[in-house]
Amino acid sequence: MGQKPNISKGTRDFNPEQVRRRDYLMGVIRKHFQSFGFQPIETPSFEQLSTLMGQYGEEGDRLIFKILNSGDYLSKANEKALDERDSRGLLSSISEKALRYDLTVPFARYVVMHQNELTLPFKRYQIQPVWRADRPQKGRFREFYQCDADVVGSNSLWQEVELLQIYDAVFTELGMPSIKVKLNHRRLLAGIAQLIGEEKNVVAFTVALDKLDKIGREGVEKEMLSKGIDAEALAKLAPVFELQGTGLEKLASLADMCPKDSPAQQGIEDLKFLYQTLNGLQLKTISLDIDLTLARGLHYYTGVIFEVSAPEGVKMGSIGGGGRYDDLTGQFGLKDLSGVGISFGLDRIYLVLEELCLFPEALDNTLEVLALNLGEEEAMSAMKLLGVFRAAGLSAELYPQVARMQKQFKYADKRGAQWVLILGTEEREQNRFLLKDMAKGEQHEFALDSDQGLKHLLKVLRND
């Protein structure tokens, strides 16, 4: 007792202003998910350990938070592992649950478990926290929200069109300046690897290409050589590095470079369709850009992939991304269910909005009316008025106890109250009350119990 409390490493408290801003951001995203016909689901915070382990590679397994079994957990522990102090060997005998690591695996589990209730294509969105035992650093937390929309059960490219439209709608409503969405296609990457005779090295090829931004062309070539991609292949790659022009021009050049039967041609066709369709539908804020170096690490992507860049001038990595996958649920026994999804990087978008001062000012107007507490009967009259204000959708409260005016005004000021309601003995006797506009310092007088004046009063309060 009397301990100095602390918060757990890599986690955050959110104060009222932050919660309101986060709610606003999630609200905008949610609204557009819904307007495109996506439906919400939620899954539990923890899953069975066996559902999550092995899904995210060895590094992922390490970063999953495991929950200790309840009660006398050692009674069923693996004795050999215990004697050998083998943390990894002991794990499954003392922990059978783990915190959600992303929303994708729980979604796959959901689809498989509920397949008989679902109408395909199933369009779901999900906005929930995930947890990772990462080393905390600036902008990287152990608890953070993911915000995903996916369609499963359709391989139509119209889904990609609608998902890209969602990015456009959300970023437009958030008031973002123009935003680039990089596009690529896994088959195009495979086709290029084939073109240069390195189809067996497609993974190393892709991983190296992905680093072009960071290490430059020379660095990429060096890495490819070190991974066994030969110099001859690199020479053939030169035209790919040197692609020029608009997206459609780049695609045309690529179509010429690759053989007719190359898997690249399907990728090029898909991307061309997206370009042409979205041009026809007129994007407002996002613009598309073919980027052959875009790989997106996640191995389950098989078709179109995309990544949203932060607005120019804002130093931040990508603020969203997604792509098409052929087999999300196969691991849980449901084969051949194709899908495509996008995600919004909530924490980063929050920082962008903050940096560009794009959060609406109205979010900070949280208290419209503070009523001074000027005695028991006066407070009672004030409370009746507050009831009227609240019913009209305003936020209003009574200062909790009788105190000096100065103290009450100071509280009103700190709370950011827009109006202070003054209803003292004198006002009560004269059947009237005052409202002080805290920004302008002006006082307005109104008659108590006058239905006539109410409309005018509410108009004044709302600054109409």
Place this chain on the structure above:
Amino acid sequence: MGQKPNISKGTRDFNPEQVRRRDYLMGVIRKHFQSFGFQPIETPSFEQLSTLMGQYGEEGDRLIFKILNSGDYLSKANEKALDERDSRGLLSSISEKALRYDLTVPFARYVVMHQNELTLPFKRYQIQPVWRADRPQKGRFREFYQCDADVVGSNSLWQEVELLQIYDAVFTELGMPSIKVKLNHRRLLAGIAQLIGEEKNVVAFTVALDKLDKIGREGVEKEMLSKGIDAEALAKLAPVFELQGTGLEKLASLADMCPKDSPAQQGIEDLKFLYQTLNGLQLKTISLDIDLTLARGLHYYTGVIFEVSAPEGVKMGSIGGGGRYDDLTGQFGLKDLSGVGISFGLDRIYLVLEELCLFPEALDNTLEVLALNLGEEEAMSAMKLLGVFRAAGLSAELYPQVARMQKQFKYADKRGAQWVLILGTEEREQNRFLLKDMAKGEQHEFALDSDQGLKHLLKVLRND
């Protein structure tokens, strides 16, 4: 791989309908919290183990979900406890984090850690999940939401008034039938224990009294006797059992029974103030009822306590409760901060609304328009129209691929689409399109690209 997936015991997936209903319920509560000047905060899902342990009694300690340390957790394990297979002794050396058990302790930690940023009184609300390793049973889950509003830093009874008004406002908007709120006061309980000469047995006395509902007067008396409360004291208690009349009448009888200097008198005064004030402010849905058997287990309450009963005829325990406490934050080193709070039992209120069919029907209208996919160019024209609908706030989607009409209509039906947009080759040539009202089976025809018709169209879509 190919494993049959399962969900963790005591946890739930929420399908779209359930999420929408939960969002609606939380939205109503949130709205009224805000209109009474409460501000949102959020705290992390896990806290340091030391923050939570010892806060909820021995039973609580057992029910807290502990998170295993990451990496080679055995390397820092308590060797003696390990050798002796002492699960409890080992705990703090292999786990330093635990999942939130309620919202009250994290709130207390928050207030202490952020005391320099807060304006007192601080009115916060918090709606987040908590986790308990309870044995799952009907209506009891291992993950569930709590929904709390508290004011700290004021001992004014006007806070109790506003909190009870929040109950009234929320249950009124939810369309609930009349709802009883039981009131009691910890000092009244202490005063009665004193009255019968059992002040030293006040806890046993309170615990037994709390069971009146379940075990009847005879059972309560038997339990009191077994706990060392003597027969003479029980005889003195008889008038308390036999209190009659309205709340104010009961309070008057109690005031007569108890000595002038009894702590009970303060409790009686407080309750009288609440009764009179709330009568004056006119409650719509809740009604107050003095219930001396109401104890509310939580030991930190010190003043007024209350509990909300489910509507008559619905078999369900309490659907909310709260009370005043004198010292929430003392355990973390911040003394003398009085507060009062309420909570809503979200899961139970959900069940009540379901049983009474009180969820708004509109929640299930999630897809306003499904556009048939009748070819690439036709789909393109349809997509342009969908953009107009969405901008007007409607939810709309394109059937993902060209398919038989019958199949597309079946999907529209399963998705509960209100309108189906038909725009085929013929319609396109004639510069028009059809909307089919799925409920009535009627078709409406509109001209394409006519601004004039748009207002009419949106009116039709919204059923204005």
